[in-house]
Amino acid sequence: MMLEGWRWYGPDDPVSLDDVRQAGASDIVSALHQVPIGEAWTRKAVEERKNFIENGQPGRSQLTWSVVESIPIPDDVKRLGGKATKSIEAWIASLEAVAAAGIKIICYNFMPVVDWCRTDLEWELPNGARAMRFDQDRFAAFELHILKRPAAVQEYSPEQQARAKALFEQMSRADIDYLVMVIASALPGSTTEPMTIPQFRDRLETYRDITPKILRQHLAEFLARVTPVAEQLGVSLTLHPDDPPRPLFGLPRIASSADDYQALFDAVPSRANGICLCTGSLGVRAENNLPEMAERFGPRIAFAHLRATRREADGLSFHESDHLDGDVDMVAVLKALLKENARRSPDKQIVFRPDHGHRMLDDLAATKRTNPGYTAIGRLRGLAELRGAIRAIEHR
Numbered sequence: 001m002m003l004e005g006w007r008w009y010g011p012d013d014p015v016s017l018d019d020v021r022q023a024g025a026s027d028i029v030s031a032l033h034q035v036p037i038g039e040a041w042t043r044k045a046v047e048e049r050k051n052f053i054e055n056g057q058p059g060r061s062q063l064t065w066s067v068v069e070s071i072p073i074p075d076d077v078k079r080l081g082g083k084a085t086k087s088i089e090a091w092i093a094s095l096e097a098v099a100a101a102g103i104k105i106i107c108y109n110f111m112p113v114v115d116w117c118r119t120d121l122e123w124e125l126p127n128g129a130r131a132m133r134f135d136q137d138r139f140a141a142f143e144l145h146i147l148k149r150p151a152a153v154q155e156y157s158p159e160q161q162a163r164a165k166a167l168f169e170q171m172s173r174a175d176i177d178y179l180v181m182v183i184a185s186a187l188p189g190s191t192t193e194p195m196t197i198p199q200f201r202d203r204l205e206t207y208r209d210i211t212p213k214i215l216r217q218h219l220a221e222f223l224a225r226v227t228p229v230a231e232q233l234g235v236s237l238t239l240h241p242d243d244p245p246r247p248l249f250g251l252p253r254i255a256s257s258a259d260d261y262q263a264l265f266d267a268v269p270s271r272a273n274g275i276c277l278c279t280g281s282l283g284v285r286a287e288n289n290l291p292e293m294a295e296r297f298g299p300r301i302a303f304a305h306l307r308a309t310r311r312e313a314d315g316l317s318f319h320e321s322d323h324l325d326g327d328v329d330m331v332a333v334l335k336a337l338l339k340e341n342a343r344r345s346p347d348k349q350i351v352f353r354p355d356h357g358h359r360m361l362d363d364l365a366a367t368k369r370t371n372p373g374y375t376a377i378g379r380l381r382g383l384a385e386l387r388g389a390i391r392a393i394e395h396r
Contacts, residue, residue, distance in 0.1 A: 002341050002390070004383060005029045005067060005303075005353035007374060010049070014369045015376045017053065021061045023380045024387065027351050028053050029067040029107075029303075037193060038074040040093035046101045067303055067351050068098050069107040070240075072192075073222070078112045079206060081218030088225050095226060099233035105302045105351060106230075107276045109240040110219050112210070112251050113203045114183070115192045116243035116281075121182055121372040122359065123319060129360035132373055134244060134284075136316040140164035141171070142179050143249065147200060151250050204249055212252035219254065220267040230272035236302035238276035239264065244318070245285045256285060258293050265300065274300040277337075280307035280355055283328040284318050291332035298340035302348075306330065306386055307355035320356050320373070323382035324389065334389055354382035 006025035008015065010033055020028065032041050032049060053065045071094045076084040098106060109115065119142070123133040140160055143152040145168040156164065171179075185194040195203065223237070230237050245256030254260055261275055275297050282288045294301065308326025309318045324330050341350045357378020363370050370376075 001349075001394070002304075002337060003027045003066065003349050003351045004387065005351045006379070006383075007069065007353055007355075008053075009033060009371065009374070011052070013374075014371065015374065017057065017063060018060065019376050020063065023376070023383055025353075025383065026062070027064050027066040027353075029069045029351070029353050030065060031068055031070055037072040038076075038087050038090060040090040041071070041097045043097040043100050046097045046103075050101045050103070065101075065103055067105040067107060067353075068103055069303075071095065071098070071106060071108060073108055073110060075112070075192075075203075075206075077222050078110060078215065078218055079210060082221035082225065088222060092226055092229050095229060095235060096233065099230075099235050104234055105236050105238060107238045107240055107303055109242075110215070110222075110255060111192075111242055111253065112207055112215065113192065113200075114248060114251075117248060118182060118372075119179065125319075125358065128364075129358040129378070130364070131320040131358050132356060133319040134317060136160075136314055137163045137167050138179065139183075141168040142183055144168070146176060146180060147197060147249075149201075149204065149249060155250070204251070207251055210252060212254055215252045216254045216260075216263065216267075219264065223264075223268040223270070223273055227268055227270040227272045231270050235272060236274050237272050238274045238301075238303045240276040240305070241278050241281040243278070243281040243284075245281055245288070256282075257288060258296065261293075261297060265297075271300075274302050276303045276305060277301050277333075278305035278307075278355065279328045279330065279333055280305065280309045280320065280326070283309050283326060284311065286311065286315070286327070290328045291336050294333050294336035294340070298336065301337065301340065301350060304337060304350060304352040305355040306333070306352050307382065320358065322358075323354060323385045330386075331389055331393070334386070335393055338390065338393060352386070354379045354386055357382050 004025045005027040006020045007029045050065050053063055074087040077087050118132045119135045119138040120133040122130045125131055141164040143149050144164050184200050239255055242253040242256045247253050279290050308321045308323050308328050310321040310326050311318045356373035357375050359375050361377045363375040363377045
C-alpha cells in the first residue's frame with residue numbers, strides 16, 4: 001500500500017502533529033523553512049527536526065519524516081546553470097544532511113521568479129467552502145495594469161485586454177493590494193521570496209535572454225552535478241511540475257508536460273532523477289493525460305501530490321475542486337500508481353499526500369489561522385476520499 005503523507009510546515013504550523021495523526025497519515029512531508037534560500041542545511045538542524053517529528057511526543061502514534069519538500073533551488077542556478085557553483089555545492093550539502101538522517105525523497109521545482117501562482121485564495125464555492133483559484137482576467141489585469149510588463153500587451157488579444165482593463169478600473173486600492181500580495185508574495189511552501197512590484201520587474205529583467213532551451217539546459221547541468229550524489233546515497237529527486245503548467249510573465253516553464261519530463265530523463269538518465277506527480281498542476285493542461293503519465297513514468301515516481309483542479313469555460317482559468325471530482329480521472333491515476341507500487345520493495349513505496357484542501361467547516365472561523373490550501377479539515381476530507389478509493393481498488 002502507498003504511504004499516506006501530510007505536508008507540515010514545522011512547529012509554527014497551525015495544523016499540529018496530533019492533527020496529522022488523527023487524519024490517519026503516517027509520513028510527514030516537511031522542510032527547514034527557517035533556513036534562507038541558498039544556505040546549506042546542517043546535519044544537526046535536520047536531525048533536530050526529525051527527532052521533533054518522530055520522537056517529540058512519546059506514546060503517540062509513530063510518524064516518519066520521509067519526504068523533504070523542498071530544498072529551494074536558488075535563482076542563480078536557474079539563470080546560470082552549472083556556473084552557479086557555490087549554490088549547487090550548498091544544495092548538495094543539504095542533500096547529504098537529509099540523506100544522513102535517512103530521508104530518501106526530495107521534492108523540488110525549477111520555476112523561475114515565481115513559484116505556484118493563484119489570483120484568489122478565498123474563492124467561495126457554491127457550498128460555502130473556499131478554494132484557491134486562478135482567474136485569467138484578474139491575472140491579465142495584474143500583468144497589464146499593476147506590473148505593467150511591456151511585452152504583455154503583445155500576448156493578449158484585444159478582447160482579453162478590454163476585459164482586464166474593465167476589471168482593473170473596478171478595483172479598489174485594497175483589491176489591488178490583495179492581488180499584489182497573492183501573486184508577488186511567497187505563498188506557503190513557496191521556494192521563492194516575497195517581492196515588491198519594482199523587485200518583481202527587476203527579477204523578470206534578469207531572465208530576458210533565458211529561453212526554454214537555456215532553462216532546460218541549466219536544469220540538466222544542475223542535475224548532472226547532484227544526481228550522482230543522490231544516486232550514491234539512495235535518494236530520489238522528484239521534480240514538481242510548473243503550476244500552472246504554462247509560461248507566465250513571459251518566463252519559460254519546462255516541467256509542464258510529458259514531453260518536458262521525457263526530455264529531462266533523456267538528458268539525465270540517472271535513476272535518481274524522478275518526478276513528483278502532481279495531478280492538480282498537470283491536470284490544468286487539458287492535453288496532459290494523467291493516468292497515462294502515471295503509467296509511463298511509474299518507475300520514476302517516488303512521490304505524488306494528489307489533488308484535483310477544474311478548468312473553467314475560458315480554458316485558462318481554474319479552481320481547486322474536490323479531490324475526486326476535478327478534470328483528472330483520479331481513480332485511473334490511483335490504479336496506475338498502485339500497480340507500480342506493488343512492484344516495489346517495502347523500502348521503496350510511493351509516498352502520496354492530499355494536496356490543497358478547501359477551507360471549510362471550523363476552519364472558516366475568522367479567528368482560525370490557516371495556510372492557503374493547507375487547512376486541516378479540507379485535506380482530511382481529501383485524504384479520506386483518496387484512502388477510500390484506494391481501498392476499493394485494492395479489494396476488487
